[in-house]
Amino acid sequence: MSRVLNFSAGPAALPAEVLEQVRDELLDWHGIGASVMEISHRGKAFLGIAQQAEADLRELLAIPSNYKVLFLQGGATAQFAGVPLNLTRRESTADYVNTGAWSKKAAGEAKKYCRVNVAADAATGKYTSIPPQREWRLTPDAAYLHYTPNETISGVEFHWIPESGSVPLVGDFSSTILSRPIDVARFGVIYAGAQKNMGPPGLAVVIVRDDLLGRVRSDVPAVLDWTVMAGDGSMYNTPASFSWYVAGLVFQWIKRQGGVAAMEKLNRAKAQRLYAEIDGSALYRNPVEPSCRSWMNVTFTLARAALDADFLEGAKGAGLMGLAGHRSVGGMRASIYNAMTLAGVEVLIGYMREFERRHG
Numbered sequence: 399m400s401r402v403l404n405f406s407a408g409p410a411a412l413p414a415e416v417l418e419q420v421r422d423e424l425l426d427w428h429g430i431g432a433s434v435m436e437i438s439h440r441g442k443a444f445l446g447i448a449q450q451a452e453a454d455l456r457e458l459l460a461i462p463s464n465y466k467v468l469f470l471q472g473g474a475t476a477q478f479a480g481v482p483l484n485l486t487r488r489e490s491t492a493d494y495v496n497t498g499a500w501s502k503k504a505a506g507e508a509k510k511y512c513r514v515n516v517a518a519d520a521a522t523g524k525y526t527s528i529p530p531q532r533e534w535r536l537t538p539d540a541a542y543l544h545y546t547p548n549e550t551i552s553g554v555e556f557h558w559i560p561e562s563g564s565v566p567l568v569g570d571f572s573s574t575i576l577s578r579p580i581d582v583a584r585f586g587v588i589y590a591g592a593q594k595n596m597g598p599p600g601l602a603v604v605i606v607r608d609d610l611l612g613r614v615r616s617d618v619p620a621v622l623d624w625t626v627m628a629g630d631g632s633m634y635n636t637p638a639s640f641s642w643y644v645a646g647l648v649f650q651w652i653k654r655q656g657g658v659a660a661m662e663k664l665n666r667a668k669a670q671r672l673y674a675e676i677d678g679s680a681l682y683r684n685p686v687e688p689s690c691r692s693w694m695n696v697t698f699t700l701a702r703a704a705l706d707a708d709f710l711e712g713a714k715g716a717g718l719m720g721l722a723g724h725r726s727v728g729g730m731r732a733s734i735y736n737a738m739t740l741a742g743v744e745v746l747i748g749y750m751r752e753f754e755r756r757h758g
């Protein structure tokens with residue numbers, strides 16, 4: 399068996415240690431004689447798994463006790479609707495900061511349910527920078543302010559938290575959660591799909607401040623209703639139990655690595671290495687303003703797009719997978735989430751150098 403170095407943007411690489419543990423426990427979890435995916439979500443075994451996962455996530459992110467943690471389905475996209483449906487009335491205004499494809503999609507979904515004010519728009523700059531907050535046109539009594547801390551496609555990341563005053567701040571942390579500490583108390587809602595830094599697809603985590611529950615509209619589907627889900631321990635219906643279990647193993651793995659502070663150190667180092675290599679090269683280029691370059695998704699183009707296919711073909715031969723940029727933008731993208739090691743990034747850099755020597 400040989401495993402490739404996986405730079406996919408998501409579903410993304412999981413720590414090998416976690417996969418090995420899943421393999422070892424697959425047929426018979428802790429002597430119960432069945433797999434986690436075959437047992438009742440209401441039984442003692444799964445309830446223990448679920449509670450441990452929540453406790454570990456709370457510990458990792460130091461989530462204050464006045465926040466609920468929900469393990470839901472439908473990915474982050476379901477929460478693009480879940481956020482306005484839980485926090486607005488039709489006549490409310492929600493502020494959105496558009497820094498890329500994902501914030502645009504989130505705003506587009508919200509427009510179905512409430513008024514949307516695009517408070518700042520980085521589209522004119524082709525999503526290569528983040529407008530400073532002093533330029534944002536915020537609504538004083540907005541139902542919430544939504545932003546996307548890391549734009550997975552263009553590789554643009556906030557390295558600061560917006561000021562929202564008394565307006566609840568909502569962040570789509572899908573591609574950056576657990577990559578470093580988060581000051582949760584600054585947020586009304588944090589949500590994230592699991593399939594990058596947390597576990598397998600099929601799961602989304604919502605962290606919501608207690609006072610924001612109960613504002614939900616009466617006609618909201620129960621599976622999107624945070625108040626219902628919080629009341630039922632995310633088990634109003636059958637949860638994505640296997641994904642929840644694997645996410646729990648990932649949380650324990652992060653704890654063994656030294657928690658999110660250790661992840662931050664590692665992720666900063668990986669990103670710095672890769673950007674330094676790109677900036678120092680004549681063949682590769684990253685267009686993102688340095689102050690908002692993503693630590694998670696490092697995008698780059700080759701000087702001649704005609705070389706793209708060769709680059710990807712050679713990468714495949716070298717055991718490097720998932721380097722093609724998103725289909726909407728092309729170029730290359732190396733996604734270097736928590737499970738990617740510094741040694742893995744060094745292998746990529748070695749391949750990039752070798753390719754440049756031959757084609758530069």
Ligand code: PMP
Pocket residue numbers: 408472473474475476500546548549550551570571572573591592
């Ligand atoms: N938000 C961000 C930042 C993402 O990167 C993605 C997926 N790549 C999504 C939302 C959508 O997530 P899902 O496919 O889980 O609905």
